[in-house]
Amino acid sequence: MSSITSTLLTAAGAMDAYSQALEVVQNNVANASTPDYAAQTQSFNALQFDPTRGYSGGVAAGQIVSSRDEYAEQAVQQQTTLLGQAQQDVNSLTAMQSQFNITGSTGISAAFNSLFSAFSAWGQTPDSAVAQQNVIQQATAVASAFQQTATGLETVAQNTDQQLQSTVAGINQMATQLAGYNQQIMSGDRNDAGLDAQIHSTLDQLSNDGSISATQQPDGTWTVVLNGQTPLVVQNQVYALSTGTGAPGANAANPNAPPHLSLLAADGADITADTTSGQLGSLLNTANNVLPSYLGDSNQPGSLNTLAQAFASNVNNLLTGGYQSSGPPPVAGVPLFTYDTDNPTNVAQTLQVSSTITPAQLAAISPGPPEVSNGVPLALSQLADPTSANDEIGGLSYIQYYASMASNVGTLLDNANSNLQTQQSAVTQAQNVRQQISGVSLDDEAVLLIQFQQAYEASSKLINVLDQLTEDTMNMLPTTT
Amino acid sequence: MDAARGAERLATARSEVHRACELLIASSPEALNNCQEVLERAVNALKEFRSFSQEVPPEPGTRPLALTLKKEVLRARRLIESLAAFYKGWERILGTMSGGYTSNGAPAAVTRQGRLCCRG
Numbered sequence: 373m374s375s376i377t378s379t380l381l382t383a384a385g386a387m388d389a390y391s392q393a394l395e396v397v398q399n400n401v402a403n404a405s406t407p408d409y410a411a412q413t414q415s416f417n418a419l420q421f422d423p424t425r426g427y428s429g430g431v432a433a434g435q436i437v438s439s440r441d442e443y444a445e446q447a448v449q450q451q452t453t454l455l456g457q458a459q460q461d462v463n464s465l466t467a468m469q470s471q472f473n474i475t476g477s478t479g480i481s482a483a484f485n486s487l488f489s490a491f492s493a494w495g496q497t498p499d500s501a502v503a504q505q506n507v508i509q510q511a512t513a514v515a516s517a518f519q520q521t522a523t524g525l526e527t528v529a530q531n532t533d534q535q536l537q538s539t540v541a542g543i544n545q546m547a548t549q550l551a552g553y554n555q556q557i558m559s560g561d562r563n564d565a566g567l568d569a570q571i572h573s574t575l576d577q578l579s580n581d582g583s584i585s586a587t588q589q590p591d592g593t594w595t596v597v598l599n600g601q602t603p604l605v606v607q608n609q610v611y612a613l614s615t616g617t618g619a620p621g622a623n624a625a626n627p628n629a630p631p632h633l634s635l636l637a638a639d640g641a642d643i644t645a646d647t648t649s650g651q652l653g654s655l656l657n658t659a660n661n662v663l664p665s666y667l668g669d670s671n672q673p674g675s676l677n678t679l680a681q682a683f684a685s686n687v688n689n690l691l692t693g694g695y696q697s698s699g700p701p702p703v704a705g706v707p708l709f710t711y712d713t714d715n716p717t718n719v720a721q722t723l724q725v726s727s728t729i730t731p732a733q734l735a736a737i738s739p740g741p742p743e744v745s746n747g748v749p750l751a752l753s754q755l756a757d758p759t760s761a762n763d764e765i766g767g768l769s770y771i772q773y774y775a776s777m778a779s780n781v782g783t784l785l786d787n788a789n790s791n792l793q794t795q796q797s798a799v800t801q802a803q804n805v806r807q808q809i810s811g812v813s814l815d816d817e818a819v820l821l822i823q824f825q826q827a828y829e830a831s832s833k834l835i836n837v838l839d840q841l842t843e844d845t846m847n848m849l850p851t852t853t
Numbered sequence: 854m855d856a857a858r859g860a861e862r863l864a865t866a867r868s869e870v871h872r873a874c875e876l877l878i879a880s881s882p883e884a885l886n887n888c889q890e891v892l893e894r895a896v897n898a899l900k901e902f903r904s905f906s907q908e909v910p911p912e913p914g915t916r917p918l919a920l921t922l923k924k925e926v927l928r929a930r931r932l933i934e935s936l937a938a939f940y941k942g943w944e945r946i947l948g949t950m951s952g953g954y955t956s957n958g959a960p961a962a963v964t965r966q967g968r969l970c971c972r973g
Contacts, residue, residue, distance in 0.1 A: 443946060447939050794928040798935050801878045805939060808881055827885030828937050831873075834892035835930050838870065841899045842923050845863075848906060849916045 382419075382430035389416055389433040396436060399565060412436050412565050436563050442588070444806035445572060449579035449586075451795070451802040453650040456580035458792040460654035464532060464662070465785040471524035472778035480679075481778075483517040484771050486510045488756035494736070495749035504731035507749075511687075511708055515723045518680045522667065522720035525676070529630070529663050536633055536655045537615050539581055543652075544612045546578045547596065547604045554593040555608040562592040578604075582650035599646040602637045611638035618642070620670030628715040629670045633659040662784070666777065668717030675777050680720040683770050684709035686763060687752060694735030694748035705735025705748070860915045862902040863922065869895035870925040877932035885936075892929075 393414035414436055421429030473479035487510040494503040553571050561567050571594060575586050578596070584604070586596045596605040603611045617631040633656060634644045644660070647653050660669075668674030673681065688707035696703040706729055712722040738747020758769050765773045873891045876884040899922075902911075945960040952961025 443943060447942075451935065790924050790927070794931050797874060797878050797928060797932060801880050801932055801935060802939070804878060804880050805936070825940070827882055827889065828933065828940070830889045831877075831885060831892060831933055832937070834889060834896060835926065835933055837896055838866075838892065838899065838926050839930065841896065841903065842919070842926050845899065845903060845906075845919050846916075846923060848903070849911055849913075849919055 378426070378428035382428045385419070385430045385432060389414075389431050392433040406566070406569050412438050436565075438565070438568065440568070440572070441806065441809055444802075444809055445575070446585075448799065448802040448806055449575060449584065451799045452576060452579040453583050455792075455795045455799050456582075456651040457649050457654045458788065458795040460535075460651045461658075461788040462785065462792050464528070464654065464658040465781060465788050467528045467531065468525065468662070468666075469778075469781045469785050471521050471528070472781055480514070480517040480521055480774050481771060483510070483514040484756075484774070487514050488753055491749050491753035491755075494734070495746045495753055498736035498746040498749060501731055504734050507734060508708075508725060508729070508731055512725045514683075515709065515725055518676070518720040518723045522676060525663060525667050526721070529659065529667065532655055532659045532663070533615075533633060536635075536652070536659065539651050539655060540613050540615055540635070543578065543581050543598075543604070544610065546574050547610045547612065549574050550578075550594060550596060550605045551608045551610045554605065557592045557594075558608065580651060582647060582652040599643060601646070602641075602643050613637065616642075618644075624670035626668060626670050626673065626715065626717050629668055629717040632664075632669065667720075673716035673719070675773075677717055677719040678765060679770060679773055679777070680711065680723050681716065682765050683755075684711055684719070684723055686755065690748055690751050691735050693739070695737040695739055695743075696733055696735045698737060698743065702737075702739070706733050708734070859902055859905045859909065859911055860918060862898045862905065863915055863918050866895045866898040866902065867918065867922040867925055869898060870922065870929055874925060874929050874932060877929060877936060880936055 393416075396412050396414040399412065415434035416431045417434040419430045419432055420427040473481060487507070490503070490507045490510040494500070494507050497503050550571065553567055553574070556564070556567055575584065575594075575596070578584050582598050583600070584596055584598055585600055586594050588594055589607075591607075593607050594605065595603070595607075597603050598613070602613075604613070605611070614636045616634045616636050618634045619631050620627050620629055632644070634642050635647050635652065635656060637643050644656055647656055664672065664674060666674050666676045668677050688709055691705040691708055694705045696705055707726055708729060710722075710724055710726050712718040736746055736748050738744040738751065740747070744750070755763050755770060758764050761767075763769070768776060869891050873888050873895065876888040876891065944963055948960035948963050951963060955961055
């Protein structure tokens, strides 16, 4: 009788174990479309079988095992971080590029060309009031073009600041979500596959913003750190990030320059220098490196201000070195442009034609000797195609210098677009790998690795050959159409 | 062979590298095996183009095509590197799991000698 009872109990236990397995399968089917859900399997444990000692054998439900591979998850997150960075680079550079026009139809380039034409026309008729008035008008257009470009770039800088703040707010919000999930785990939901999916979905989103590392602790909770060292989430505790601005140092070359943006950890530590990837890294790089190369910062005037200052001061020097009339006594010329001379990072923004100058005050006479009645406008028109290093910036004419600024943005954007396309492929690749190795056994892994190693080495050599061949091909092709 | 034929060889090389990128994205060892053949075809097409270009100067219009090829090659290199980094990291994990750490703290090498695995 006891044998029948124990047989029935064994059968009932097995039924119970398989019932649990069926529930796991049902859960997998129900969550087939749930983002970041990883299928689970029910493991079984054989029970001891020894009828003489009363062990009737059978099977019992063991642990529920997730098919998720955390190493593959991290690989996807790392690639997603680079994708977030590439996407933000494209967005920022697209906004910057729209501030530059090198077609010559609008903007600084067009204004320069019109002003040089006006100088040339004035040189042909140095006493013409119409020609003098045209010089004033075109000079005003140049100043306006500089102001517009500077204002446009300032707007990009402000938007970058706002984006940084909203990105940080988003990170803190996701960190709060993760802390909530950890709280659920601490309350006993450790094997909840739905919760696991939510956690990994949040981690994927978070990785777009910055380089994060997520580690599951022995108690089942997730610890998340930024840049490998700044804690974001530990158990149910959130370590919120914040933004700030770094004031120029006391010995800064430009103490009145706009400050750099900074990213602060929860303890107030400045982690800007460590944050080089993800959307955060891109925004900080744009705000602290790319934009200052044009608008300046505490250590540099910025190329736009350099151009504005060099051009305006050169024009002013030529005019003030000339005579409005020979006299006697001779009447010296007056400056055409004014700008902020105290802050080298504010030249383009403040550049304007002097409010007190009249067309008749434009000095055309070069004192010489010999005195030349149209010497100044001729010298001014030659700024378009300079022959002296004093009329150049780094060996470039003013128009060429502006073109190099604009083409630099274009090149950066072109590279960023290529990088974005490549990075999208890299994320898809990492996702495919994650899919392929999901639930793979150690033996299978070893086989895959052997296969991969052989294939990788061959492909790698071929790519080296192709790279060199392509480079040689590029060098042999004509550069102009 | 005329100039158009030369440009066609360049386009073939670009197309093959693009195909290699798709295989690398698929990223299975089998796809990587196929990737070798595709890359070999790209190398051959490019060699033919270069050989031809020494006889007939290439048209200026082929430069944009070469630039696109260069970008695709860079993309393929990046995909190979990311895949290599993934599998190398994986190998290190397997090494520590199967052999622990060496005396200098590095992961042990994965031992495969005499290993047999049957796949159904």
